[in-house]
Amino acid sequence: MNTVTVEALRAWSCDGLKWLSKRPGQVISAVAVAVLVTARIRLASVRRERRKRWAKIGKDIVVLHGFPRGRYTPNASPFVMKLETYLRLAKITYVFDDTEPIGPKGQGPWITLNGEEIADSQLIIEALGRKFDKNFTSRLPKEQQAIALAMNLMMTEHITWGLRIWRYVIDKGEQLRKCSRYDLVSELAVYLWFPRIAKKRAWAQGIGRHSEKEVEEMLRQDFAALSDYLGDKPFLMGDNPCEVDCTLFGYTSQVLWNYNGSPYGKMVKEDYPNLEAHHTRMKTLLYPDWDELSSLAVKE
Ligand SMILES: N[C@@H](CCC(=O)N[C@@H](CS)C(=O)NCC(=O)O)C(=O)O
Secondary structure (H helix, E strand, C coil): CCHHHHHHHHHHHHHHHHHHHCCHHHHHHHHHHHHHHHHHHHHHHHHHHHHHHHHCCCCCCEEEECCCCECCCCCCCHHHHHHHHHHHHCCCCEEEECCCCCCCCCCCCEEEECCEEEECHHHHHHHHHHHHCCCCHHHCCHHHHHHHHHHHHHHHHHHHHHHHHHHHHHCCCHHHHHHECCCHHHHHHHHHHHHHHHHHHHHHHCHHHCCHHHHHHHHHHHHHHHHHHHCCCCECCECCCCHHHHHHHHHHHHHHHCCCCCHHHHHHHHHCHHHHHHHHHHHHHHCCCHHHHHHHHHHC
């Protein structure tokens, strides 16, 4: 390069820098956009790679995508617990993955099976039941099937909301953070974002319009109904566990282990001891590795 060209380049870059220094806002925005675009491209490529890996995991092996393991329970989400318990009850081979807990419908859990993604614990259980011929409820008399359906919905569409109110609105995620092992970003989300979101959603659902005491009483009625129906039977529908027992176990796992300071753990233990006994029965039957799964998070 001759001297004239070098001088021209120098003058040009000085002009450029001067031009940029007069527009700090535009420079910051351009850098921010570039960082965001790069991050999105990188994330998309990481997600593609993960999916390739999950698709190759093995024929008919379920990849269960859930939230990170809990400190006291295998999972702090009742829906993940419900699904994992079903997989164990049905003896379906699965691997647990917590790298992407939120699935294609914007919630967790979800699964990958032979490269196909399925979301929603209930739809997953139904799909697996059909595929592996493991629909336990369908073998029951119609009357019991109807009761199982109603109890399942009472838990997933009613008890869930009451528990969310306690976990996020009353307790502001404090116990959830204690019983989970989240990374810093998730911890911040639980602390700053979840309580606000949960409050809005609970209001929209309707339960958020009631007082704390009213919600507690509603949940007491739900637990009482479950306890009355269970009675002296080992499982809700009789001598053998079925899908609705997995749902109940998902919820008792939360209230008995992850809701310290709430009225619900005490309620189940003291007023509905057959629900606690059901929890222990399911845990003994299906989670011989409960301690390893839960303490795994603590030891790591
Ligand atoms: N109907 C869904 C409910 C799952 C659900 O509510 N998951 C919660 C975690 S326990 C979730 O992902 N919440 C995030 C959100 O709704 O934005 C199922 O049965 O899987």
